[in-house]
Amino acid sequence: MIVRHLPEAIASGRRIQSTGWESTRLVLKNDNAGFSFHITTIYRGAELPMHYRNHIESVYCISGSGEIETVADGKIYPIAPGTIYVLDQHDQHILRAETEMVMACVFNPPLHGTEVHDADGVYPLEAEAVTD
Template sequence: MIVRTLREIAGTERDVNWGNGQSRRFLLEADGMGFAFTETLILAGTDIFIQYRNHLEACYCVEGEGEIQREGGDTHPIAPGTLYALNDHDPHYLRAWTDMRLISVFNPPIKGNERHNLSGDETSSY
């Protein structure tokens, strides 16, 4: 059985500052669950282009507001109670109007050392 608290993760290698917020990584590949589970804080004013080429991700918003926009496509508001799933390695823009807190699941699981690429290149390192 694995039991972890946010308090235990805070300030450790599982608490990753990615430039526009924090990624708290509760479950990683090494935990052997077949998926990763994170809580991510996205800071107000964030406007970032992301694509996960190696992972599928589902996010559930528990706090804050913003939007997600598929590259060259539709835009959807994000607010508490909204889930979005990047089921086709979708390149997308993520924008936070207020601080947002998302609960995310990655498949296959992330290792834990991945970082978003904030240099303006086309993809993150996921």
């Protein structure tokens, strides 16, 4: 059994920060669960173009508000507490935070832990593992 506590994970190497967001990775590839699980904060006013070519992501909004736009068709979907979206088609998208948003995110395949988006908004398939 794996048991972790968010405050302890935030204080460890599991907290990753980048422009417009931070993410605490609670479950990672080296946990052998078949997915990774993160609590991610999107900072107010952030506009983040992303494209998970290598991963499927599911995102549940815990708090805050914003929107997600699918680039292929320009559709915009509001995000508020209780909203879930799944990027099941490796959808290229733009995430915008009206207020600070706290999100629970699941990735398949799982992340190693140190990933940040490249210039195209993509996470690499393989990255350095977080150990703690």
